[in-house]
Amino acid sequence: MSTHSEIASLVEPIVNEHGLYLEQVELHRAGKHSTLRVTIDLPDGPGGVDSGALSEVTRAVSAALDEADPIAGSYNLEVTTPGAERKLTTARHFSRAQGRLVAFSLDDGTEFEGRINAVSGDTVVVAVGSEERSLDLADIAGAQVRLEF
Numbered sequence: 311m312s313t314h315s316e317i318a319s320l321v322e323p324i325v326n327e328h329g330l331y332l333e334q335v336e337l338h339r340a341g342k343h344s345t346l347r348v349t350i351d352l353p354d355g356p357g358g359v360d361s362g363a364l365s366e367v368t369r370a371v372s373a374a375l376d377e378a379d380p381i382a383g384s385y386n387l388e389v390t391t392p393g394a395e396r397k398l399t400t401a402r403h404f405s406r407a408q409g410r411l412v413a414f415s416l417d418d419g420t421e422f423e424g425r426i427n428a429v430s431g432d433t434v435v436v437a438v439g440s441e442e443r444s445l446d447l448a449d450i451a452g453a454q455v456r457l458e459f
Contacts, residue, residue, distance in 0.1 A: 313337060316380045317346065324370045325350050328363060331402075333392055337381070344385035346375075351392055354405060359391050398453040405429040407455050412436070414445070415452040423456065 318335045325332040325348075333349040348371060352359060368389040375387065398404050398412065408426050414436070415421050424436035424443065432447040 313380055316378075317375070320374055320378055320380065321348055321371055324374055325367060328367050328370070329353070330359060330363065330367060337385075342383065344381060344383065345388060346381065346385050347388045347390060349390055349392055352406065354402065356406070356408060364389060364391065394457055395455050398450075398455065401429060401432060401447060404434045404447070404453070411456045411458055413454050413456055414450060416445070417449050417451045 314335060314337055317337065318332065321335060322332045330350045331353040333351045334347075336347045336349075338345045338347070350359060350364070350367060368387070371389055372387055375381070396403065396407075398407055404426060408429065411423060411425050413421070413423050422438055424438040426434060427437050427442060428435040434445045434447065434450070436443050436445060
């Protein structure tokens with residue numbers, strides 16, 4: 311088992327116990343410095359991970375990693391969330407972004423911004439101005455949440 315999958319297997323149950331979803335595990339090495347970034351999110355619905363939950367998960371993940379010691383040498387642990395302007399790549403991502411303004415790039419080169427109204431299976435319904443468009447996930451080359459002030 312690789313270090314990456316060993317860490318993910320160790321961390322995922324801890325994240326799930328806190329009612330959260332393990333989005334990604336990244337281990338970056340630069341010379342003798344390493345950073346382990348664990349990205350967590352809500353499993354579904356609107357909202358975000360509050361700072362109390364983030365702190366609890368960070369402590370639990372840190373303790374488990376200290377005990378299992380899957381990474382040789384010292385490293386910095388970062389437990390984080392996907393961020394306000396996250397890229398959307400899966401149906402779960404689009405579902406979590408319902409109601410948000412998103413910049414879309416389609417496979418045919420079309421680019422536009424719209425608000426996600428609904429997600430059903432592999433279809434994303436987007437309000438573009440006064441019209442709604444149904445997009446197949448397979449046709450979306452890129453999508454990123456936009457901040458609104």
